[in-house]
Amino acid sequence: MVNPIEQKLAGGLYLIAxxxxxxxxxxxxxLDILASADVLVAEDTRSLRRLMEIHxxxxxxxxxxxxxxxxxxxxxxxxxxxxxxxxxxxxxxxAGTPMVADPGFDLGRAAVAEGYTLISAPGPSAVITAxxxxxxxxxxxxxxxxxxxxxxxxxxxxxxxxxVPATLAFYESPKRVAGMLRDAAEVLGxxxxxxxxxxxTKKFEEVRRxxxxxxxxxxxxxxxxxxxxxxxxxxxxxxxREVDLDQMVLExxxxxxxxDAADLVATETGTPRREVYQRALLLAKGRQEETE
Numbered sequence: 001m002v003n004p005i006e007q008k009l010a011g012g013l014y015l016i017a018x019x020x021x022x023x024x025x026x027x028x029x030x031l032d033i034l035a036s037a038d039v040l041v042a043e044d045t046r047s048l049r050r051l052m053e054i055h056x057x058x059x060x061x062x063x064x065x066x067x068x069x070x071x072x073x074x075x076x077x078x079x080x081x082x083x084x085x086x087x088x089x090x091x092x093x094x095a096g097t098p099m100v101a102d103p104g105f106d107l108g109r110a111a112v113a114e115g116y117t118l119i120s121a122p123g124p125s126a127v128i129t130a131x132x133x134x135x136x137x138x139x140x141x142x143x144x145x146x147x148x149x150x151x152x153x154x155x156x157x158x159x160x161x162x163x164v165p166a167t168l169a170f171y172e173s174p175k176r177v178a179g180m181l182r183d184a185a186e187v188l189g190x191x192x193x194x195x196x197x198x199x200x201t202k203k204f205e206e207v208r209r210x211x212x213x214x215x216x217x218x219x220x221x222x223x224x225x226x227x228x229x230x231x232x233x234x235x236x237x238x239x240x241r242e243v244d245l246d247q248m249v250l251e252x253x254x255x256x257x258x259x260d261a262a263d264l265v266a267t268e269t270g271t272p273r274r275e276v277y278q279r280a281l282l283l284a285k286g287r288q289e290e291t292e
Contacts, residue, residue, distance in 0.1 A: 003056065004057050005035065007036050010117070011083065011085075011087055011117070012117030013107070014033050014037060014088060015090075015099065016033055016123070017030065017097040017122055017123030017124050018047075018051060018092050019123075020124045020125075021201030023051060025201060027122075031055055033090050034090060034092075037088045038062065038082070039087055040059070040062060040064040041067045042064065042091070043068050043092065043094040043102070045064050065078070067079070067103065076110050080110060080114055080116075083116045084116075091104050091107060096125050096126050097123065100125060100127065127143050131169060133195070133197055133200075133207050134194075134197065134209065136194075137233070138167060141168070142166045142167070142168055143170075144161060144168060144169065145170065146170065147170055147180055155186070163235060168234070169230070170229070171228070171229060174224050174227075177223065177230065178216060181212055181219070184232060185212035188235065190213030190216075192233055193209070193212075194211065196219075196228060196229075196231075197229045198226050200227070245269065245276070246283060248265050249261060249265050249276065249280050252264050252265050258277070261280050262280045265280075
């Protein structure tokens with residue numbers, strides 16, 4: 001147990017990240033904010049009360065209000081009134097980082113629209129944790145939240161994402177994960193690498209890695225339990241024609257060095273950087289000879 005520091009907070013809306021499993025993953029700064037805020041708001045008040053009890057943060061006579069998808073329209077004016085009175089208000093998701101696939105998004109957006117200060121105390125995030133465990137590229141990724149419930153709509157969204165040159169990340173229900181993986185294998189390709197991350201930071205944490213086809217088969221008959229994040233490798237871009245590649249390199253060379261032009265074109269096309277760099281060297285040399 002730690003001793004949170006109680007200190008006067010300036011008025012504003014404070015967003016704190018809460019553990020997605022292990023209670024000790026909360027940050028010291030988040031505990032200090034919980035100990036000091038005038039008003040506490042939570043997606044799940046029972047979870048927040050329990051977290052505060054674990055870490056020795058007293059509620060005292062401070063109000064704790066529930067804020068979730070079903071009461072947001074009614075509660076936002078009340079919370080904004082507290083902010084208008086100069087009070088410090090802290091909002092905590094049930095688990096993870098507020099504003100990320102979370103009802104706190106509408107609250108944060110409303111606070112910004114009204115000109116109130118918005119402060120974030122970063123911490124646990126299921127999607128970031130999954131990315132660190134998946135063993136797939138993380139230099140560029142796209143978080144797409146939850147896919148639609150129906151197969152037809154799910155496939156339509158997956159088709160839109162198929163050509164994105166980035167690792168894809170999704171939240172998924174254990175009841176739907178088998179169907180989601182099956183649809184992803186059909187749309188994105190069964191041999192595409194992926195990872196299914198379950199119950200992260202909890203006792204039964206599990207990470208399964210393999211192709212979409214293999215992962216879909218694993219849970220075809222027995223859906224898993226717990227909260228799930230699915231990470232899917234980026235797709236292979238179609239090989240760009242040499243003449244088009246040269247044109248892109250020449251355009252990039254107009255305002256960049258050979259090295260920077262190669263980096264830029266390699267990133268845009270997915271072509272190996274070494275190949276682009278060699279083309280850039282040749283084209284830069286040919287352009288220089290033409291001007292001499």
